[in-house]
Amino acid sequence: MQGNIKEIVTVGSIAFDSIETPKGKRNAILGGSSTFFGIAASLFSKVYIIGVVGDDFRDDQWALFKKYNINTNSVEIKPGKTFSWGGEYNHDYSLRETLFTELGVFENFKPNINENFNQPILYLGNIQPELQFDVINKVKSPSLIAADSMNLWIDLFPDQVWNLISKVDIFMLNDEEALAHLRVGEQISRRRPAHGWLFPMTGTAEPPFAEGARTAISLYTTNLEREVDLGTLWLLNLAYMTVGEYPHGIPEKWRLAPEAFDSEQDVGFFHDVAQPSGVAVTGHAGGSVMDDFDGDGLLDLIASSRGLRDQMRYFHNRGDGTFADRTRIAGLEGQIGGLNLSHADYDNDGDRDLIVWRGAWMGEAGRHANSLLKNTGRGRFEDVTEAAGLLSFHPTHSGAWADFDNDGWLDLFVGNESSPAPKPPHPNQLYRSDRNGTFTDIASTAGVDGVGFAKGVTVGDVDNDGLVDIYVSNLNGDNLLYHNRSHESTLRFADISVSAGVQEPYVSFPTWFWDYDNDGWQDLFVAGFDMANLDDMALIYLGEPFEAEHPRLYRNRGNLTFEELASEVGLDRIILPMGANFGDLDNDGWLDAYFGTGMPDMRTLLPNRMMRNDGGARFADVTSSGGFGTVQKGHGISFGDIDHDGDQDIYQVLGAAFEGDVYENALLENPGHGHHWLTLELEGVVSHRDAIGARIHAVVESKDGEQRSIHVTVGHGGSFGSSPLRQEIGLGDARHIDAVEIVWPGTQTPQRIVGLELNHAYHVRQGQTGVTPIERQTFDLSPDS
Secondary structure (H helix, E strand, O other), rough: OOOOOOOOEEEOOOEEEEEOOOOEEEEEEEEHHHHHHHHOOOOOOEEEEEEEEOOOOEEEEEEEEOOOEEEEEEEEOOOOOOOEEEEEEEEOOOEEEEEEOOOOOHHHHHOOOOOOOOOOOOEOOOHHHHHHHHHHHHHOOEEEEEOOOOHHHHHHHHHHHHHHHHOOOOEEEEHHHHHHHHHHHHHOOOOOOOOOEOOOOOOOOOOHHHHHHHHHHHHHHHHHHHOOHHHHHHHHHHHHHHHHOOOOOOOOHHHOOOHHHOOOOOOOOOOOOOHOOOOOEEOOOEEEEEEEEOOOOOOOEEEEEOOOOOOOOOEEEOOOOEEEEEOOOOOOOOOOOOEEEEOOOOOOOOEEEEEEEOEEEOHHHHHHOEEEEEEEOOEEEEOOOOOOOOOOOOOOEEEEEEEEOOOOEEEEEEEEEEEOOOOOOOEEEEEEEEOOOEEEOOOOHHHHOOOEEEEEEEEEEOOOOOOOEEEEEOOOOOOEEEEEEEEEOEEOEEOOOOHOOOOOOOOOEEEEEEOOOOOOEEEEEEOOOOOOOHHHHHHHHHHHOOOOOOOOOEEEEEOOOOOEEEHHOOOOOOOOOOEEEEEEEOOOOOOEEEEEEOOOOOOOOOEEEEEEEEOOOOEEHHHHHHOOOOOOOOEEEEEEOOOOOOOEEEEEEEEOOOOOOEOOOEEEOOOOOOEEEEEEEEOOOOOOOOOOOOOOEEEEEOOOOOEEEEEEEOOOOOOEOOOOOOOOEEOOOEEEEEEEEOOOOOOOOOOEEEEOOOOEEEEEEOOOOOEEEEOOOOOOOOOHH
């Protein structure tokens, strides 16, 4: 097929690639940008490759170039190893995880040109921009220059990349690289843009943010003119928003209607005060915990980040609207790489302890140890993982504390991620407390050692029999509901997920038990986490059918079966939640839900979503009105009354999986809604100290004189984000608290409490007559902001 096309020169990598896919694995096969481009281009003209290989490059590999008549005179052979890369592709080949990179002789590659070319077509592979410029200067009078790049160079050398674009005829970018231009202003300035990535973004972007966004607009426009796809259309609308030209500046044929982003109700604006408060740490995806770790009555914050060098951070609440970073003082230096966190007082000493979950999404490369961090008092931690018997090496994303045998000590269920065979299984684990600070894994004998890609674990008593049950949310597999059928000292569970009707969604992620309709029975939420293509991001707001997996809301019928109601209550349009949790936004006594959205794919920029529970009948989208819709990837979420003004604020860890896809965490201050509240701090005596699983029933007299029931269960909320274990209960327009009944773990006899006042906090001790009022000082979050 070679015709009159000029000679082609390609400069880039020649590599050995090791590739794993769901269909198989190949090691050290010939790859690299120059190899792939050169073979393809050889069908049309004479090709010259400029590159470098090690002395391990074999004769049969040279023969492949010769077969396609590719000139390799400018390929240097250096002592050492040829560049090698290994990666694993996901089930639909849309994403890949780098397993290793060994640069070898490519690390010091300097293009060496040994030929005199006659106005060639020059192709520059995605090597460093500095080297691309060097080749341009050495090749005389090329007739056409095409250059490739990648996210890494855009993040590290944005000025050089933009300069390169002006020097070449064709610049190759995929959607991810165009997206990198949207984000490059943050990398240059080390600050967030004025719009804060808060959807729908408004205001005019200033340099350096505008330059990158306009480059992205140009690239997306070119793609849409060639072929319309809704994923690119969605990203084009976002790009116009970032420069303040939405909706008037975007061509009408590609414009999403502004009214599609309106909130259904107004909940007041929750301002992000993370920066002035001192908790706006930048990182990757991670977990969040909000609770009092030093015993001063104030809610502290702990945040993790999944990067293998990312340091966990502990923020001490000063009680004046600001936080102090006490990571080092707390003994947490060196605790790195946790994607999720959970907390509880596992040893009944009155201090809340912490567990770090590691290795999620990494397959066999994720055999990282979780860490049990014992709080030795006043917010100082000691790693006791091995001493407690919890040292193991599995990829883990989620786990849950509960007293499964009602012996007064917390046990621990761990959900592990197992990849498909032939890779080895990683069964789930159930660590039973030995009542002395150590644990024994009894998952096999208890019947809960299931194998799946566990992404979420939650616990609750689905039949109100006083025994805590377990739900496991799996990615690419049926979900599991383990009904606790333990008797005396023997722990036994039965999988009732089929008969209960709670196996879906097949691809799922965060999950939790909650009583969303206040009927006294634990309902179940489980999020879907699958998207057929990027079109679904736009289809949601176009009101069109979409293919992405949506959540399930299972209403408890009270007979060990559930009714799925996501569509009926308006939760079926939430897609791709990663971190998620629930709380009561407006203290109306109905539990609301906040969803941190996204995927590792850098293009999946869609707003985080807040759904307000409207009387247990439906959920209204209040994302825009409340300022919840950051398009940064959302992970660990915690609800809690940080400033002691009676309403719940929200801390959220933002950031994603890859370098460059990082962001500052957010602290959203609740503006208040005028409703009443009650805070209860429970202390178990016969039950374990934290009273996790205790059922609280508040009976109040409403403004209209009607009696109303509000039900909550002690716990930290969802499977990805931990809220305080003290219970902050919204009472709506109540004018009087008639009574509160508490069913403690291990008992079925309610403890009845009367005489509680509205808008007060109390300490409640199991079996004790009367309660202790807690005096708390209210303060402004970031008073100087």
